[in-house]
Amino acid sequence: MGTSRMFRIFVVLGSAFMILLIIIYWDDVGASHLYLHTPVSPGPKIPHPPPKQRPQTSRPPSFLSDIDAFVNQFLEPGTGEPTDPAPADTGNQSDKAEERYVPRREWKIHLTPVAAELRERQEHRRKLLQEMCTNDSVSFPGKNRSFDDIPNKELDHLIVDDRHGIIYCYVPKVACSNWKRIMIILSESLLHDGVPQRDPLAIPRDLVHNSSMHFTFNKFWKRYGKFARHLMKVKLKKYTKFLFVRDPFVRLISAYRNKFELRNEDFYRRFAQVMLRRYANQPTPPATVDEAFAVGIHPSFSHFIQYLLDPQTEKEMPFNEHWRQVYRLCHPCQIQYDFVGHLESAEEDAEHLLRQLRVDNVVEFPTSHRNLTASSWEADWFNTVPVEVRRELYKLYEPDFRLFGYERPDSLLNE
Structure with a gap:
């Protein structure tokens, strides 16, 4: 009995002694140091500083304090392509695509240089943008603000492809559907049969x-x-930035045709009913677009122009993206675009751009036989719009005309 009791006492004392040793050891080396000696899964070796160099009152600057260095460690020099996958985005399939990535074909070898005419065209468009942004005769809201002053909600049209180092500012009614398709292909954010x-x-x-x-x-x-805003500026500096534009008045005609001459329930409820009540003497317009079309009621092009010029419109909400000015969508005086495409020369510009981006072996710009709005139709469409109203409309969109090299439509404004 005595031996058994002594044995239990020794066990208790021994256990207490071991616990004391563990506490002393843990307090000396730190929990994180002890944990690093027992990894759960394999991974890269992470050097850690000697315990004596641990700060007592404040943490030393980490590599994240130099955000450029942080970004550059994920980019191949000069390419803008990430060396590692981007952080997971729950709303995107790109991570799955990364696991099943199919290597791209060899880059095409171009035996002939890009035509001098195309290079000169781009040089002229870029130079014009720079001149207009520094020219005091061209004035519009937000022209002289810095990139940091642009609200985050106004940066929603800048699509980023980290895989190829591309930034695309999409402008609705300027072939943006097909350019968005191109960006989806390049970013590999959509899988088909697992690839x-x-x-x-x-x-x-x-x-x-x-x-x-x-x-x-x-x-x-x-x-x-x-770090978001700084990262944006780093990518703007490193990546190739492009946008496509078109004649501002023709873009408005296209927007009207697409949103108000076709059955579109959303645009009917949000905009058409407002126009009918304000300008078409329809205090109680039909409740749905089907009912309106059944009785032949929809806002005219003249009503649409009245809506754009009505001060009440922007007091209620900003212009819809389909008729918002390009300078408000893409901020060309804060962002130095490397390529400015015109819808009027879309096929040549698209081929030139894809070749410049070195992705013309990966994807081709889709050609489609759409019912495009032609510039020659302007006179017919504006026939019901008074000349004074046309001039007011030109003032509203004049910055886009001048920034992107579109001539003043004197035939419409001087009648």
């Missing part, structure tokens, strides 16, 4: 305009937090 989709025209329209398919600047805050 990235390669056919732009096979991407359904509802997915093309689904915001989860595109990583835009206004989403940087969610992913990068306080």
Whole structure:
């Protein structure tokens, strides 16, 4: 009995002694140091500083304090391509695509240089943008603000492709559906049979305009937090930036045809009913677009122009993206675009751009036989719009005319 009792006492004392040793050891080396000696899964070796160098009152600057260095460690020099996958985006399939990535074909070898005419065209458009942004005769809201002053919500049209180092500012009614398809192909954010989709025209329209398919600047805050704005500026400096534009008045005609001459329930309720009540003597317009079309009621092009010029319109909400000015969508005086395409020369410009981006072996710009709005139709469309109203409309869109090299439509404004 005595031996057994002594044995139990020794066990208790021994256990207490071991616990004391563990506490002393743990307090000396730190929990994190002890944990690093027992890894759960294999990974890169992470050097840690000697315990004596641990700060007592404040943490030393980490590598994140130099955000350029942080970004550069993920980019191949001169290419803008990430060396590692981007952080997971729950609304995007790119991570799955990364696991099943199909290597791209060899880059095309171009035996002939890009035509001098095309290079000169781009040089002229870029130079014109720079001149107009420094020319005091061209004035518009936000022209002289810095990039940091642009609200985050106004950066939602800048689509980023980190895989190829590209930033595209999309402008509705300027072939943006097909350019968005191109960006989906390049970013490999859509899978088909387990591999990235390669056919732009096979991407359904509802997915093309689904915001989860595109990583835009206004989403940087969610992913990068306080480093978001600095990261935007780093990417703007390193990546190739492009946009496509068209004659501003023709773009308005195209927007009207697409949104108000066709059955569109959303645009009917949000905009058409407002126009009918204000300008068409329709205090109680039909409740639905089908009912309106059944009795032949819809706002005229003249009503649409009245709506754009009505001060009450922007007091209620900013212009819809389909008729918002390009300078408000893409901020050309804060962002130095490397390529400015025109819809009027879309095929040549698209081929030139894809070749300049070195992705012309990966994807081709889709050609389609659409019912395009022609510039020659302007006189017919504006026939019912008084000359004074046309002049007011030109003032509203004059910055876009001058920034992107479109001639003043004197035939419409001087009658």
